[in-house]
Amino acid sequence: MQGLNDNKLTETGLPLTQKSGRVLLVACGALAREIIDLKKANGWVHLDLTCLPAKYHLYPDKITEAVRDTVAKHGDAYDTIFVVYADCGTGGLLEAACKELGVEMIAGPHCxxxxxxxxxxxxxxxxxxxxxxxxxxxxxxxxxxxxxxxxxxxxxxxxxxxxxxxxxxxxxxxxxxxxxxxxxxxxxxxxxxxxxxxxxxxxxxxxxxxxx
Structure with a gap:
């Protein structure tokens, strides 16, 4: 995860205040390696990544609230937040939460x-x-x-x-x-x-x- 130079960072390395066109990806930990590989291969240095525990793959009832908390925590620091979860067993609850929060998510029922x-x-x-x-x-x-x-x-x-x-x-x-x-x-x-x-x-x- 890459923050901005000359900008105070949180404990996860994410910028606290400065936006400057950066995008935060809120992703399932099971996708971390793939996202990092895509970032490197394409030079997507404007994308920052924070991951929720991959074990939520086994407990989809935890996903929606965890995404809500993460968006609330980092929303002021980014121009755009994109949720890299599909429905993933949430029964539409994650999609509804993303609409309420004003953030987009990847389409599909699952990875x-x-x-x-x-x-x-x-x-x-x-x-x-x-x-x-x-x-x-x-x-x-x-x-x-x-x-x-x-x-x-x-x-x-x-x-x-x-x-x-x-x-x-x-x-x-x-x-x-x-x-x-x-x-x-x-x-x-x-x-x-x-x-x-x-x-x-x-x-x-x-x-x-x-x-x-």
Whole structure:
């Protein structure tokens, strides 16, 4: 996260008062690496980033209030705040809050959709009801975000109860990384699912940030 020179910073490195056309991205921690990579690749030095805990992926009821608090905390320091969350299981509450706060958010039901491209994902959704999706982040954090929360490390017999209706694991690869692909294949084997890899890149995430 990059603040402005000669400007007092908060404990997170975000500027307190000076705006100067800067944009604050309020993002899910699961997207931090991808956003930082896009910033570096495109020279988007006017974008600052603050992330909410990635574990909210498991507790979507916490997302809306956390976004409200973050916008309230930093709103006076920025000309624009953009929320890098899709609906993410909030049942429309996050979208309603963003409208009330006067800030925009990325479109889509979840990150699997906007990485694939929302239009493309919507067209194929009906034929992929039995697909379980992983992104780069979830492949890296498979144990912390899938195995342990579901108790599969303690009760492996639960696997078929949770995943018995799935047919394949779709790895949406943001990066072309053979090691991550191998790990994603291991994840599919662990869950007893067929494996498919799609190099989606950053999808609509890149498009949305480019507009800023």
């Amino acid at each position: 699997y959709s906007f990485f694939e491209g929302n239009d493309r994902f919507a067209k194929q959704a009906e034929t992929e009801i039995t697909a379980f999706y992983l992104t780069d982040f979830l492949v890296r954090q498979f144990e912390a975000f899938i195995i342990k929360p579901m108790g599969l490390d303690r009760h492996p017999e639960l696997r078929d109860m949770y995943f018995g209706n799935y047919e394949k694991l779709v790895y949406q690869a943001q990066t072309d990384d053979p090691a991550l692909t191998a790990k994603a294949r291991d994840c599919a084997d662990f869950l007893g699912l067929a494996f498919e890899r799609r190099l989606t890149g950053y999808g609509d995430l890149a498009t949305a940030l480019a507009k800023l």
